Amino acid sequence: MTAAQNPLDDWQARGLIHQATATGLGEAMAAGTVTGYIGFDPTAPSLHVGSLLQLTVLMRLQRAGHRPIALVGGGTGLIGDPSGKDEERQLLDVEGLADNLAALERQLRGFLDFEGELGAIMVNNMDWLGELNLIEFLRDVGKHFSVNSMIARESVKRRLEGRDHGISYTEFSYALMQAYDFLELHDRHGCTLQLGGSDQWGNIVAGADLIRRERSAEVHGLTTPLISRSDGRKFGKSEQGNVWLDPEQTTPFEFFQFWLNTADDDVAGYLKLLTFLEVAEIDQAVGDAAKRPEARQAQRLLAAELTRMVHGDQALARVEQVTKVLFGGGELRQLDSAGLREAFRTSPRIRIDRVEISTGVALTEALVRASLAPSKGRARRDVESGAISINHEVEGDVHRELGTGDLLPGGFIVLRRGRKTYCLIETAG
């Protein structure tokens, strides 16, 4: 582990800092090890790309020689954070939450180093929130919170004004829980820094205030900006919905493609926010890429860096191979069976009986079964408009049947609709 350093200048240069407490965080970081935490909500069984920024911030903290704490909200998850929400949340049920927590912890462990002197720490706030005594909590913690200032907070105010929204006492209390988390981590692990997205600022400051009052200690808070898109749409969603870090939910191929499709205007910012490449290196790469925008080198760099970080070198290599075969030209027949299998490892696939193939399967039928078309009528229209290709060759005949002659080495057929939608047919039996 490297000696502690102050990474704030670098963070500033990357645009990572949205708001920070005015106190001497930089000095503290230069002087010695700082322990900082970020909380992750167990609202889903996987993190998605929206959490990636927080994740990398913890990694940066560790790389700069400080100790990161990853907190999973086993307790707060039962309450629900009103920040940034217009409506009261559906309470999560206990079993679902337990599954989410386990998955979340598993993921987080993959990104941080838990070994050694400055090893990361994993905590679950259920461990202390679950044991709280209501009377004591209200006396010790509640006493430090003024309802007057709590209702002045933007996230609460919005909910008080909207006559059809409202906010329950449950969610109103959320800020106290999170503030208490900070205090608890301060006591348990000497944590003096809380990081988070810009929507967490209020909760973070509440925690810092609590610590100042209860422990007379000065602690720090820092928030990252919301990742935006130049076209104004919400970051983190593809056509298929959320982009998850779990390869079961979003395949490495889809993950890679998501980043590869980043708009030119966004790519430099994302590289700085999310990758560990040096700022100068990024500027250089983006500058070079701009000379030949069609090659989209900057997007390739971004996609490669993040795919490697989340899914590993092997997955990246596979994904790049798939990308090359799918978008680089039609050399499908040159690939041997193993290569094909590898290239389409992450593609959707269906099985069709070998016997069935040998007697002929209508193309329209196959398209429906492959989920490339919702109905045969639709499949027919797609074929007529030249959208469908078999093994990378456009097929315009509606009455075309798939037969053994279409099988690639290894017994596959590659069906494609449009440019980007694929399905692999495997034969079985």
Added chain:
RNA sequence: GGAGGUGUGGCCGAGCGGUCAAAGGCAACAGACUGUAAAUCUGUCGGGCAAAGCCCUACGGUGGUUCGAAUCCAUCCACCUCCA
């Protein structure tokens, strides 16, 4: 409690007895162009089939009137506006 209005395809919105699987717009899908981009243009856009045709399902629910209903009537449901 009283008066009135509205409910149409993923969304908005026309239609107000047959020619309506329902104008138009948006979204979506595909094609051309391109950089696996944006914009633009073109086509498609409920489902099925031996398909320029036929059949099924569909205009909030149910039940009627009619040769025939998204369109008329009754009733129920939902939402909205106004009055008190």
